[in-house]
Amino acid sequence: MKVLIVYCHPSKTSFTYRVYESFLKGLQDAGHEIAVSDLYEMDFKTDLSEEEYLRETYYRAELPVAEDVRMEQEKIQASDAIVFIYPVFWTEAPAKLVGWFDRVWTTGFAYSPNPTMKTLDKALCIACAGKSLESLEEVGEIRAMETVMLGDRIRDRAKEKEMVIFDKITHWDEDLREKTEPGHLQKAYELGCKF
Numbered sequence: 176m177k178v179l180i181v182y183c184h185p186s187k188t189s190f191t192y193r194v195y196e197s198f199l200k201g202l203q204d205a206g207h208e209i210a211v212s213d214l215y216e217m218d219f220k221t222d223l224s225e226e227e228y229l230r231e232t233y234y235r236a237e238l239p240v241a242e243d244v245r246m247e248q249e250k251i252q253a254s255d256a257i258v259f260i261y262p263v264f265w266t267e268a269p270a271k272l273v274g275w276f277d278r279v280w281t282t283g284f285a286y287s288p289n290p291t292m293k294t295l296d297k298a299l300c301i302a303c304a305g306k307s308l309e310s311l312e313e314v315g316e317i318r319a320m321e322t323v324m325l326g327d328r329i330r331d332r333a334k335e336k337e338m339v340i341f342d343k344i345t346h347w348d349e350d351l352r353e354k355t356e357p358g359h360l361q362k363a364y365e366l367g368c369k370f
């Protein structure tokens with residue numbers, strides 16, 4: 176399967192980066208073909224220009240999109256599946272990934288009129304969180320993140336969609352983090368192998 180990974184974290188010393196490496200290794204061991212958009216590494220521009228805003232808000236799909244956006248859309252069209260790997264920042268993806276959707280999910284590509292984006296076989300969101308799953312569940316944050324990422328952004332753009340959250344990754348409690356990390360990294364590798 177051709178898999179596009181959209182990876183978004185500002186630091187390569189992060190746990191999220193190790194999750195990315197483990198997942199990637201799993202995909203490679205399973206023989207998948209892989210493309211990566213590392214949004215910070217690419218310095219991908221993620222704030223809408225006025226011109227882009229006007230194109231979107233008036234559904235002017237006949238107008239061209241920026242070259243960097245077109246290249247992202249081409250990568251999607253050449254893939255069977257998409258995987259987002261990112262840390263949870265204030266119950267959302269980092270602003271850089273949110274901005275990627277603002278710019279790449281354009282009118283005429285991802286939504287009306289006549290969207291040309293292919294229906295992907297799979298979409299997977301791997302989110303790394305500081306809080307425990309129980310705590311995220313208690314306040315409804317998991318539901319909120321699933322609603323936004325899977326319900327709205329992926330919607331029917333993939334046949335299968337899933338969100339996996341790796342929890343309790345916090346420097347507030349280093350002992351807990353050290354105990355939790357190996358299991359998560361093993362699971363990330365297995366997710367790649369089974370993809």
Ligand SMILES: Cc1cc2nc3c(=O)[nH]c(=O)nc-3n(C[C@H](O)[C@H](O)[C@H](O)COP(=O)(O)O)c2cc1C
Pocket residue numbers: 184188189190191192261262263264265266267302303304305306307344345346
């Ligand atoms: C600006 C910022 C906001 C954060 N917001 C949340 C949050 O809303 N919920 C949560 O569980 N963790 C939150 N965290 C913690 C990170 O999600 C967590 O530490 C990270 O995903 C895993 O560590 P890493 O940065 O080493 O990859 C936040 C961290 C930062 C820096």
